Amino acid sequence: MVTAYTYKPWLDMPWSDDRIPEEVAVDCYATFACRHKFCREVCPVYQETGNESHSSYGFHVALLSVARGFEKLHNLGDTFTYCLQCGACQLRCPTTLFTGDFYKITNEHNVLVTKARSEILRLGFKFRNSDKLVESLKKVASDVDAGKLPLSEWAKDLMLPKSGEDILFVDYYMATQYTNILRLITKILKQAGVNFGIIENPKPVFTYELDYLGDKGVEYAKMNIKLLKEAGAKRIITPDPHVYVALTKEYPRLLHEDLPFEVVFITDFIASLIKDGKLTPKNPVERKVTYHDSCMLNKLSAIWESPREILKSIPGLELIDEDHVLQWYYCCGNGASEIGTFKLIHEDLAYRIGSKRLKRALEIGAKTIAVSCPHCNEQFSDVKIKAKIDIEITDVVELLATSLGIR
Numbered sequence: 295m296v297t298a299y300t301y302k303p304w305l306d307m308p309w310s311d312d313r314i315p316e317e318v319a320v321d322c323y324a325t326f327a328c329r330h331k332f333c334r335e336v337c338p339v340y341q342e343t344g345n346e347s348h349s350s351y352g353f354h355v356a357l358l359s360v361a362r363g364f365e366k367l368h369n370l371g372d373t374f375t376y377c378l379q380c381g382a383c384q385l386r387c388p389t390t391l392f393t394g395d396f397y398k399i400t401n402e403h404n405v406l407v408t409k410a411r412s413e414i415l416r417l418g419f420k421f422r423n424s425d426k427l428v429e430s431l432k433k434v435a436s437d438v439d440a441g442k443l444p445l446s447e448w449a450k451d452l453m454l455p456k457s458g459e460d461i462l463f464v465d466y467y468m469a470t471q472y473t474n475i476l477r478l479i480t481k482i483l484k485q486a487g488v489n490f491g492i493i494e495n496p497k498p499v500f501t502y503e504l505d506y507l508g509d510k511g512v513e514y515a516k517m518n519i520k521l522l523k524e525a526g527a528k529r530i531i532t533p534d535p536h537v538y539v540a541l542t543k544e545y546p547r548l549l550h551e552d553l554p555f556e557v558v559f560i561t562d563f564i565a566s567l568i569k570d571g572k573l574t575p576k577n578p579v580e581r582k583v584t585y586h587d588s589c590m591l592n593k594l595s596a597i598w599e600s601p602r603e604i605l606k607s608i609p610g611l612e613l614i615d616e617d618h619v620l621q622w623y624y625c626c627g628n629g630a631s632e633i634g635t636f637k638l639i640h641e642d643l644a645y646r647i648g649s650k651r652l653k654r655a656l657e658i659g660a661k662t663i664a665v666s667c668p669h670c671n672e673q674f675s676d677v678k679i680k681a682k683i684d685i686e687i688t689d690v691v692e693l694l695a696t697s698l699g700i701r
Contacts, residue, residue, distance in 0.1 A: 302402060305547070309413040311367045312360065319361035321406070325354035325387070333383035333403075338625040338647045339376050348376035350383035350403050357410065371414050371421035375639045378647075379404045379502055379630035381593035382622045404502065404594070404630065405547065412505040423639045430633045431503055435510065438466055438498050446494045448473035452480055458491035461527040463541075465499040467632055468534050472668040478695045479533055479560060485700060486564075486572040490531065493521050501536045501590075501632050504544060515545050522555065533560040533691075535590035535597075535667045536632045542595065559591065561666050561690060565600035568607050575697035578610030581686075583693070584660035585613065586651065586674075587621040588667035590630065601666045601690050608697045614660045624651045626670040627677065637673070648677035652685055662686040664693060 304317035325333075333350035334340045340349045347356065356373050359365040384403050414421055415428065437443050443466050454462075462483075468476055483490060497514040504511030522530065530553075532538045541557045567573045585605060591597040598618035605613050627648035629636030637644040652674060655663045663685055665671050674687045695701035 302405065305405065305409060309367065309417070311417060311419070312363065314357060314361040314367070316361070318406075318409075319358055321402075322354040322358040322361065325351055326358050328388060330388055332386040332388065336382040336386045336622045338380060338382070338623065338627075338650075339378060339643065341623070342643060342646050342650070343376070345376075347373055350377075350387070353377060353403070353407065353410075357406075367410075367414060367417070368419040371419055371424075374407065374410045374414070375422050376643075377403075377407045377629075378589070378625050378627075378636050379407055380589035380625045381630075382589070382625075385593055385622060408502045408505050412508075415506060416508070421639075426638050427503075427633075427635055428506060430638065431500065431506055434466060434498055434500075434633065435507065435514075438495075441495070443470055445469045445496065446492065448476050449480065449492055452477070454480065455491040456494050457525040458489060459526060459528040460488065460490040461522060461525055461530055462490050462492050463496065463522070463530045463532050463537065464492060465496050465534065465537055465632075467536075468668055471672070475668065475689050475691055476533065478691050478701060481700045482564060482573065482691065482695060482698065483567075485698060486567045488567070491525060493518075493525060496521060499537045499540045499632065501540045501544060502630050503633065503635065504540070504548060512548050515548050519545070519549070519553065527555050529556045529558060531558055531560055531563050533668075534632075535559065535588045535595070536630065536669060538597075539590045539594050539630070559595070559597055559600070559666075561591075561600040561604060562597060564691075564694070565603045568604065573694075573698065575608045575694060577697045577699050579608050579693055579697050580610045581662045581693070582612045582614055582660050583662045583664050584616060584655050584658060585664050585690070586624070586626065586655070586670060587618050588665065588670050589625055591666060592618050593622060594630075601664070604690055604694055605664060608693055611693065611697075614658050616658065624654070626651060626665075626667075626673040628669045628673040632669070634669070634673075644673070645677055645680060648673050649681040649683065652677060652681070652683045656683070656685055660685070662688055664688055664690050666690050 304315050307315040337349045346352045356370045497517045538559050627644035
């Protein structure tokens with residue numbers, strides 16, 4: 295479980311068009327002063343565009359130019375749209391690699407990206423397709439608030455309680471787009487004898503976009519925590535990596551405190567059930583499979599072992615693996631957003647990043663690419679059709695359910 299978000303004091307400091315707090319400038323200078331530029335080599339966007347301003351290095355330099363009075367924030371708005379918020383640069387940054395444990399210095403690039411974009415919007419400026427982004431956020435929020443989205447329809451015939459110490463926390467995206475995965479998860483957990491409940495009407499999570507909603511975003515976070523407390527939750531099981539990151543990183547940042555429950559991702563939970571003998575995959579699944587590490591799991595949450603453990607437990611399945619560190623260089627192209635912020639802004643670039651990943655899977659001999667993220671699933675499915683790439687996209691849960699005989 296990942297908790298204890300490193301709070302940066304400048305997160306609550308307002309910016310102006312020509313002035314960024316000196317605390318931000320100091321953080322930016324740490325990157326600007328770097329001559330290694332390791333962040334470029336692992337950046338999926340930089341790999342495609344070759345434009346240094348699209349890398350973490352370029353992002354920090356742009357902000358430093360505002361802090362030093364060389365540029366205005368609104369003139370650089372589009373520069374701040376090229377980040378997927380995949381987290382690769384944070385891992386590769388020497389500041390984090392070599393001084394993070396001793397000096398407690400870490401590169402929180404994803405948070406800085408969110409802060410910059412939200413400040414641009416707060417100041418009344420725009421960046422590329424920002425109107426479309428805000429409109430999409432507000433549309434989902436208003437539909438959820440008005441009860442227009444069927445948030446618990448997927449479970450109406452499953453007789454799941456609305457309370458319990460274990461709660462399967464599902465927000466609007468999976469509840470409306472990937473109900474088949476949720477139903478398989480329910481069957482798997484029931485086969486293992488796990489008693490759990492659900493929250494009937496949760497508020498949108500939105501991962502990094504909560505900042506763009508201002509006070510409304512904080513209100514949503516508080517309301518979800520309240521709903522979970524009222525349900526008696528002690529452990530939250532989440533099937534969406536983006537929701538996992540929101541609960542373990544973004545909620546503590548917004549609320550300035552860690553959550554009062556344990557948060558586990560579904561593959562970690564299921565892998566432990568297999569290890570304890572509560573689930574035993576028996577039916578052979580004859581597939582040549584490679585696993586795609588979701589950025590939200592691998593790079594931001596250090597979860598890469600459990601999906602592989604599940605795949606290795608399935609008889610007949612040949613796992614053609616790529617090391618999770620190698621996959622720092624990859625992304626599906628959707629990015630960290632639940633609503634596909636990067637795709638909304640840079641549709642063609644998102645497609646190119648996704649198609650590169652699928653082609654790589656074919657190059658190593660895989661016929662199937664397994665994922666543990668519904669957003670990766672959606673993005674790859676779209677890219678596969680557009681690029682006419684002959685590869686199967688499936689969820690780890692689907693492969694396991696087949697082997698357990700419940701699909």
